[in-house]
Amino acid sequence: MEQPIVSRLEPTQVSRAGVIGTGTIGGAWALHFLRMGMDVVAYDPGPDAQQNLLNMVEAIWPTMKELGLREGASPQRLSFANSMEALTQCVQVIQESTPENLTAKRKLFAELDSITPADVVIISSTSGFAMTDMQVDCLHHPERFVVGHPFNPPYLIPFCEVVGGKQTSPEAVDWTAAFYESIEKQVAKMDKELPGFIGNRLQEALWREALHMVANNECSVEDIDKSIAYGMGLRWAIMGHCLTYHLGGGQGGMAHLLDHFAPALKEPWTRLEAPELTPELRDAMVQGCLNQTEGRSINELVKERDDCLIRIINTLKEYKASHGIQR
Amino acid sequence: MEQPIVSRLEPTQVSRAGVIGTGTIGGAWALHFLRMGMDVVAYDPGPDAQQNLLNMVEAIWPTMKELGLREGASPQRLSFANSMEALTQCVQVIQESTPENLTAKRKLFAELDSITPADVVIISSTSGFAMTDMQVDCLHHPERFVVGHPFNPPYLIPFCEVVGGKQTSPEAVDWTAAFYESIEKQVAKMDKELPGFIGNRLQEALWREALHMVANNECSVEDIDKSIAYGMGLRWAIMGHCLTYHLGGGQGGMAHLLDHFAPALKEPWTRLEAPELTPELRDAMVQGCLNQTEGRSINELVKERDDCLIRIINTLKEYKASHGIQR
Numbered sequence: 001m002e003q004p005i006v007s008r009l010e011p012t013q014v015s016r017a018g019v020i021g022t023g024t025i026g027g028a029w030a031l032h033f034l035r036m037g038m039d040v041v042a043y044d045p046g047p048d049a050q051q052n053l054l055n056m057v058e059a060i061w062p063t064m065k066e067l068g069l070r071e072g073a074s075p076q077r078l079s080f081a082n083s084m085e086a087l088t089q090c091v092q093v094i095q096e097s098t099p100e101n102l103t104a105k106r107k108l109f110a111e112l113d114s115i116t117p118a119d120v121v122i123i124s125s126t127s128g129f130a131m132t133d134m135q136v137d138c139l140h141h142p143e144r145f146v147v148g149h150p151f152n153p154p155y156l157i158p159f160c161e162v163v164g165g166k167q168t169s170p171e172a173v174d175w176t177a178a179f180y181e182s183i184e185k186q187v188a189k190m191d192k193e194l195p196g197f198i199g200n201r202l203q204e205a206l207w208r209e210a211l212h213m214v215a216n217n218e219c220s221v222e223d224i225d226k227s228i229a230y231g232m233g234l235r236w237a238i239m240g241h242c243l244t245y246h247l248g249g250g251q252g253g254m255a256h257l258l259d260h261f262a263p264a265l266k267e268p269w270t271r272l273e274a275p276e277l278t279p280e281l282r283d284a285m286v287q288g289c290l291n292q293t294e295g296r297s298i299n300e301l302v303k304e305r306d307d308c309l310i311r312i313i314n315t316l317k318e319y320k321a322s323h324g325i326q327r
Numbered sequence: 328m329e330q331p332i333v334s335r336l337e338p339t340q341v342s343r344a345g346v347i348g349t350g351t352i353g354g355a356w357a358l359h360f361l362r363m364g365m366d367v368v369a370y371d372p373g374p375d376a377q378q379n380l381l382n383m384v385e386a387i388w389p390t391m392k393e394l395g396l397r398e399g400a401s402p403q404r405l406s407f408a409n410s411m412e413a414l415t416q417c418v419q420v421i422q423e424s425t426p427e428n429l430t431a432k433r434k435l436f437a438e439l440d441s442i443t444p445a446d447v448v449i450i451s452s453t454s455g456f457a458m459t460d461m462q463v464d465c466l467h468h469p470e471r472f473v474v475g476h477p478f479n480p481p482y483l484i485p486f487c488e489v490v491g492g493k494q495t496s497p498e499a500v501d502w503t504a505a506f507y508e509s510i511e512k513q514v515a516k517m518d519k520e521l522p523g524f525i526g527n528r529l530q531e532a533l534w535r536e537a538l539h540m541v542a543n544n545e546c547s548v549e550d551i552d553k554s555i556a557y558g559m560g561l562r563w564a565i566m567g568h569c570l571t572y573h574l575g576g577g578q579g580g581m582a583h584l585l586d587h588f589a590p591a592l593k594e595p596w597t598r599l600e601a602p603e604l605t606p607e608l609r610d611a612m613v614q615g616c617l618n619q620t621e622g623r624s625i626n627e628l629v630k631e632r633d634d635c636l637i638r639i640i641n642t643l644k645e646y647k648a649s650h651g652i653q654r
Contacts, residue, residue: 024577066637128591151558152575156636159558186557188550196596198546199554205536205597206529207568214611215602219525221615223515225567227526230513231478231486233563237639240552240560241534248479250351264455269523270532272599275542284541288548294653304652309483310393311642312564319635326621 008119009092011179015039018091020084020112022046022053025125026097028154030078031060033095035155036183037070039077043087050080060155067156088116093179095148097125102133109145110137121172121179123148127200130193131165142167146176149197150185161197163190202241209270238308239301246289247305251298254289258282335446336419338506342366345418347411347439349373349380352452353424355481357405358387360422362482363510364397366404370414377407387482394483415443420506422475424452429460436472437464448499448506450475454527457520458492469494473503476524477512488524490517529568536597565635566628573616574632578625581616585609 017033019026022044030053033040042053057075064073081087088094094116098108105126112122118141124134127149135142146164151157160180164173177189188198196204210224235244242254249257258277265274275281293301319325344360346353349371357380360367369380384402391400408414415421421443425435432453439449445468451461454476462469473491478484487507491500504516515525523531537551562571569581576584585604592601602608620628646652 060633063633063637067640128594153633153636156633156640157558157561158640159554161554186553188546188553190546190550192545194540194545195594198540198550199558201540201597202533202536202551202554203559203568205532205599207572208592208597208599208601209529209532210568211592211604211608211612212602213521213525213528214615215605215608218519218521219515219517221569221612222618223517223525224529224615225569225619226513226515227486227488227529228563228567229565229570231484231526232530233560233565233567234484236555236560237564238556238560238643240555241530241537242548242552243556245534265535265538267455267522270528270535270599272532272535272597274535275539277538278542281538281542285538285548288541288551292549292552296652304646304650306387306390306480306483308643308646309480310390311646312639313394313483313485315638315642316565316635319631319638323631325623325631 008121008175011175012182014092014179014182016041016090016092018043018081018087018094020044020087020094020096020108021098021125022049023097023099024152025150025154026095027053027056028152029095029097029125029150031057031064031155032183034075034077035064035067035069035073037073038183039079041079041081041087041091043081043084053078064155084112085115088112088120092120094120094122095125096122100126100128102129105129105134106137109134110139113138113140113142113145118144120144121146121175123176125150125154127197130195131163131168132193133165135165135167138167143169144172146172147197148176148180151199158184158186159188159199160185161188161190161199163193163197165193205270205272209272212271234309234312235305237312238305240292242285242289243292243301244305246293247298247301253286253298255282255286258285335448335502338502339509341419341506341509343368343418345370345408345414345421347371347414347421347423347435348425348452349376350424350426351479352477352481353422354380354383355479356422356424356452356477358384358391358482359510361402361404362391362394362396362400364400365510366406368406368408368414368418370408370411380405380407391482411439412442415439415447419447421447421449422452423449427453427455429456432456432461433464436461437466440465440467440469440472445471447471448473448502450503452477452481454524457522458490458495459520460492462492462494465494470496471499473499474524475503475507478526485511485513486515486526487512488515488517488526490520490524492520532597532599536599539598561636561639562632564639565632567619569612569616570619570628571632573620574625574628580613580625582609582613585612 016039019030019042030040121144131147135145149161162177177187180187246254343366346357346369357367448471458474462472476488489504504514507514573581
């Protein structure tokens with residue numbers, strides 16, 4: 001194996017991105033890169049892939065304008081490569097979004113590795129596989145392969161998880177995180193590979209509890225969705241669950257909540273067993289909330305939450321009323 | 328036990344509500360009832376309770392105006408009873424929001440039952456106790472005691488769970504659900520008592536998975552919150568998790584998602600074991616989603632989600648920018 005390449009383009013200087021696989025996710029990445037004022041070169045061997053992507057860009061470009069275009073952004077800056085090799089020769093970063101098939105990805109990555117200049121970082125949109133397992137057949141520069149997992153639709157949802165495999169260099173992970181942050185993504189950079197990463201682990205826990213409840217005739221699908229869309233979900237658009245609970249603890253915040261409601265952790269309020277609330281875990285939760293407040297008091301955070309809640313509630317109410325939507 | 332009283336005021340005719348316990352939750356109920364154009368009579372034996380509630384109403388009334396007042400709504404329509412008995416004699420419904428203490432609630436409910444006219448429904452805001460356990464000492468009309476569990480802050484979050492205990496009459500449960508719906512609440516009416524009801528079960532599963540992840544050093548609190556507030560939470564403000572997945576299944580909706588991604592249910596993507604995906608569960612999930620779509624196609628739902636996402640994202644962006652908030 002050659003030495004890792006660390007001298008590559010600054011992440012903030014990327015102006016030409018390659019997109020391999022142009023389905024729902026790959027197409028959405030193309031749109032996001034275009035909105036950020038970049039050239040995009042796309043490659044997908046599917047028979048109608050080119051026309052489908054053109055249709056998608058045309059359909060969604062008005063949405064991109066509503067969100068705000070970076071200087072120079074234009075759908076005209078999308079082009080198509082006739083071969084994967086052609087694409088690899090003219091881009092500064094590659095976002096791969098082919099179907100979730102480990103064998104196929106291994107083969108694809110080995111090929112990409114052999115034809116792509118060593119200083120080009122290759123990012124995979126996989127939601128299910130560890131980079132360690134996907135990069136095994138990369139014989140040249142496995143260190144530049146990184147997972148960059150988006151949430152649907154990636155042209156709207158800012159959150160991405162960034163994590164490398166055993167052979168990935170920390171520099172490539174840092175580069176990917178910095179690149180994403182430079183194009184308005186909100187990044188969680190992970191130290192270790194974890195099945196489901198972060199977001200999917202959290203929502204999978206909720207999803208499985210929901211399935212259990214329906215399977216046991218405890219409540220309806222509609223009531224589950226109502227509890228989210230008219231309940232917790234309204235708050236979760238504004239602050240994460242931990243910061244929401246920080247406010248739930250009153251003036252004492254997360255510390256008060258954990259110290260006084262710890263016994264509730266043992267209640268049979270979900271089928272998932274709770275961890276032991278050790279002093280270390282307690283302190284980590286408290287500090288993690290304080291890190292996010294940036295000095296804002298509980299009262300300031302409550303006002304912020306309520307101000308934003310009104311705006312979201314009124315926005316959704318107006319939208320639904322003007323579109324004749326009952327729910 | 329006397330016969331259940333079924334001839335009470337129509338739920339849509341309530342114009343005078345009693346609020347017992349005027350802390351964060353009880354005070355929020357008072358505000359919501361006032362916004363809905365009702366008279367509110369409050370009782371709380373705490374030394375500063377009256378002044379605290381007046382302060383809260385004054386501080387939050389501008390928010391109520393922003394959400395929109397019903398005809399005749401005024402903070403002047405709040406009054407205070409000198410005794411619990413006085414309150415019970417002049418209201419048409421009672422919302423109880425005293426501290427979460429089962430012994431205290433049992434005693435309070437027994438007393439309330441003995442002094443409150445039989446046709447007045449008494450609703451408890453409890454988040455933790457089953458009505459069956461709270462109504463045991465009610466000797467006169469236990470059938471009119473119902474749980475109506477709100478989400479914080481109840482003057483903003485529409486979702487409420489309504490459920491009775493073993494001695495509660497179905498009529499009282501129906502009455503409470505109809506009363507709440509008449510004052511702009513989104514109600515899940517439950518057939519059986521379930522620890523944590525619906526919303527708290529779902530968010531507790533997510534919360535416990537989050538605690539496990541921090542306890543095992545798998546990710547930071549900040550990354551957990553980022554994945555929600557910049558990821559799933561943005562979607563959950565618009566549609567519940569099931570309907571969100573219905574869109575995730577493409578044109579085939581929830582049916583396609585369950586039929587094709589069932590194996591993912593067995594992945595170690597949370598510490599919570601998944602239930603068996605029986606044909607019955609599969610059909611219940613599919614039908615529950617179709618019930619919610621009201622005939623809208625997947626494409627229409629995707630457009631609705633994206634339209635609302637842009638509005639929420641832009642709304643939050645503007646708010647944060649104008650308040651100098653970084654995160």
